[in-house]
Amino acid sequence: MMASDPPVVSTPALALWRSRSIGLLLLVAALALLPPLLLASLWLKVLTGVAIYTLTAAAIALLYRRLGLVSLAHVALMGAGGWVGLRLAYGLGTPFEVNMLAGGIAAAGLGMVFAYPALRMRGLYLALVTLMIAGAFAIIVNVLQFPNGGGGWSGFAVKSAGYMPRPAIASNDVGYYAYCVVVTALGMALIHWHEIGKAGRAWALIRRSEAAAMSSGVDVPFYKVWAFALSGFLAGIAGVLLAGNLQMLDARSFPAAESVMIFALTIVGGAWNPVGALIAAALYRLVPALLNDFGVNGDAAYIIFGAALIHALATAPRGIAGQLEDLASRLFGRSNGGNTR
Amino acid sequence: MIEIDAVTVSFGGVTALNTLTVQLDAPVVGIIGPNGAGKTTFLNVLSGFVRPNSGRIHAFGRELTGMQPHQRAQWGLRRSFQKEQAVDELTVEDNVRVVLDSLPLSRDVVEDALTGALEFTGISALRRRSVAGLNAFERRMTELARCVAGSPKLILLDEPGAGFSQSEVATLRSVINGIAETIGARTFLIDHDVDLIQATCQRTMVLDFGSLVTYGETASVLADPKVRAVYLGMEET
Numbered sequence: 164m165m166a167s168d169p170p171v172v173s174t175p176a177l178a179l180w181r182s183r184s185i186g187l188l189l190l191v192a193a194l195a196l197l198p199p200l201l202l203a204s205l206w207l208k209v210l211t212g213v214a215i216y217t218l219t220a221a222a223i224a225l226l227y228r229r230l231g232l233v234s235l236a237h238v239a240l241m242g243a244g245g246w247v248g249l250r251l252a253y254g255l256g257t258p259f260e261v262n263m264l265a266g267g268i269a270a271a272g273l274g275m276v277f278a279y280p281a282l283r284m285r286g287l288y289l290a291l292v293t294l295m296i297a298g299a300f301a302i303i304v305n306v307l308q309f310p311n312g313g314g315g316w317s318g319f320a321v322k323s324a325g326y327m328p329r330p331a332i333a334s335n336d337v338g339y340y341a342y343c344v345v346v347t348a349l350g351m352a353l354i355h356w357h358e359i360g361k362a363g364r365a366w367a368l369i370r371r372s373e374a375a376a377m378s379s380g381v382d383v384p385f386y387k388v389w390a391f392a393l394s395g396f397l398a399g400i401a402g403v404l405l406a407g408n409l410q411m412l413d414a415r416s417f418p419a420a421e422s423v424m425i426f427a428l429t430i431v432g433g434a435w436n437p438v439g440a441l442i443a444a445a446l447y448r449l450v451p452a453l454l455n456d457f458g459v460n461g462d463a464a465y466i467i468f469g470a471a472l473i474h475a476l477a478t479a480p481r482g483i484a485g486q487l488e489d490l491a492s493r494l495f496g497r498s499n500g501g502n503t504r
Numbered sequence: 505m506i507e508i509d510a511v512t513v514s515f516g517g518v519t520a521l522n523t524l525t526v527q528l529d530a531p532v533v534g535i536i537g538p539n540g541a542g543k544t545t546f547l548n549v550l551s552g553f554v555r556p557n558s559g560r561i562h563a564f565g566r567e568l569t570g571m572q573p574h575q576r577a578q579w580g581l582r583r584s585f586q587k588e589q590a591v592d593e594l595t596v597e598d599n600v601r602v603v604l605d606s607l608p609l610s611r612d613v614v615e616d617a618l619t620g621a622l623e624f625t626g627i628s629a630l631r632r633r634s635v636a637g638l639n640a641f642e643r644r645m646t647e648l649a650r651c652v653a654g655s656p657k658l659i660l661l662d663e664p665g666a667g668f669s670q671s672e673v674a675t676l677r678s679v680i681n682g683i684a685e686t687i688g689a690r691t692f693l694i695d696h697d698v699d700l701i702q703a704t705c706q707r708t709m710v711l712d713f714g715s716l717v718t719y720g721e722t723a724s725v726l727a728d729p730k731v732r733a734v735y736l737g738m739e740e741t
């Protein structure tokens with residue numbers, strides 16, 4: 164039920180990618196520069212959250228789209244990346260970029276640990292294992308807490324009011340928002356770069372059938388582990404960005420349920436299109452904030468999301484982004500591969 | 505020369521291959537036998553998907569028995585599947601390129617190998633097309649192009665002709681006939697189409713209930729009363 168058929172999208176030809184990449188650069192620039200001009204600072208923080216969770220959703224979508232794997236642990240991976248980033252920031256005072264890379268690498272390592280059950284299990288069983296890992300992380304981090312400038316190994320102190328320093332070039336909210344948009348765009352470019360290359364071809368064969376992949380010389384375990392490492396890396400980076408956005412992290416905001424929620428929204432948004440990740444993140448961060456703004460309890464969003472997930476699984480396997488794509492191709496008569504559903 | 509030495513495979517109670525011993529030494533070897541005879545299992549053992557309970561396999565002096573499937577592919581083994589396995593979401597070219605990805609080849613060599621494989625199988629015109637839009641025969645040829653790319657040593661084809669028209673099978677036949685000379689690989693061909701076997705295979709082995717019935721010149725194998733008995737026995741049931 165969860166792992167739906169891979170819809171048919173041809174690998175974009177290089178020329179198309181080049182002409183598109185200019186448009187994408189403009190889009191990223193617009194996303195990074197426009198909202199700060201228009202919005203109050205509270206909303207800017209929410210939008211920064213959208214940018215960050217877009218990267219997380221893209222990382223989840225990669226595993227789902229390429230290997231049909233359901234990961235219910237990505238918020239936990241963000242938390243792990245964030246923990247490492249905070250620890251370095253307070254402990255060593257290293258620059259933000261170094262902390263971010265370290266957080267990414269730590270989460271990539273954790274992702275590779277997840278990959279081990281994934282080599283033997285699929286579908287529901289694997290999903291349950293990742294959920295258990297997310298649950299274990301929630302318990303551990305509730306004990307450890309996130310580093311906040313305290314002493315000792317865990318770097319936590321009850322009465323400390325340390326704030327995580329932001330990157331030197333983006334210390335105010337406006338700058339930091341733009342910074343997150345750019346990092347997320349780079350992360351998604353990294354995914355794309357993998358998908359049009361050797362790894363993408365290997366993943367496509369694995370998804371078709373592991374037997375076909377192996378008999379074509381693909382080292383199946385290696386490419387599965389690689390997908391988890393890449394996905395974990397990006398989630399870890401997103402975690403450090405989140406720590407920079409709030410300038411601290413709260414252990415209570417990493418329950419396993421959040422991982423389930425962001426996964427569900429990734430499916431609702433659409434795992435086969437980068438826009439889907441943006442939609443997922445917007446739903447995740449923006450809808451509760453908007454509901455709060457209207458005076459409705461933000462938790463009502465969960466009901467909406469549940470209904471949207473059922474809708475997506477039943478009628479729109481490529482999510483909202485897929486539906487938008489169909490609509491656009493109908494409106495503008497643009498032919499796109501075999502997207503007839 | 506490919507040497508099969510007392511290979512036995514059993515699945516629970518079923519003996520799919522029964523102490524199979526044979527030395528296969530022709531450019532194209534046919535493998536025939538009734539359904540359930542163990543033909544696909546034999547290819548699975550060769551390509552490493554099924555571990556034999558006992559026995560060994562040597563190909564061109566190299567012991568294959570302990571190698572992983574992807575290592576065998578990198579060594580020079582290729583196979584097509586009874587149910588074709590072309591990948592919809594990739595282009596024809598990328599379907600073939602994947603097999604070259606795992607080989608230590610320079611960029612130029614990869615491009616030449618790609619062009620060569622696509623020309624050899626007659627699908628150069630489809631090179632940049634997505635496989636999703638291809639018909640069954642074009643998909644089969646895409647899979648065949650994957651099999652011949654990258655200087656393979658041994659190609660295993662599991663019923664490649666099943667379900668195709670006469671003219672399509674004729675195309676397939678001329679491609680298979682060209683493998684030994686153009687690609688320089690040996691081919692093992694499973695098929696139920698006796699005409700195709702006759703037209704392509706210098707030698708043929710016959711399996712029945714996992715055991716070797718006979719192996720020899722295709723014409724004399726097909727004329728062998730023992731082989732006729734195997735097929736007659738099948739027709740009676």
Ligand SMILES: Nc1ncnc2c1ncn2[C@@H]1O[C@H](COP(=O)(O)OP(=O)(O)O)[C@@H](O)[C@H]1O
Pocket residue numbers: 515518519520537538539540541542543544545546
């Ligand atoms: N993976 C498997 N598990 C259990 N039995 C199998 C398996 N593969 C093949 N068999 C059995 O082994 C026998 C030979 O099958 P197969 O090699 O597919 O025959 P053929 O290709 O000649 O029609 C059959 O009885 C089949 O049911």
Ligand SMILES: [Mg+2]
Pocket residue numbers: 543544545586
């Ligand atoms: Mg068979």
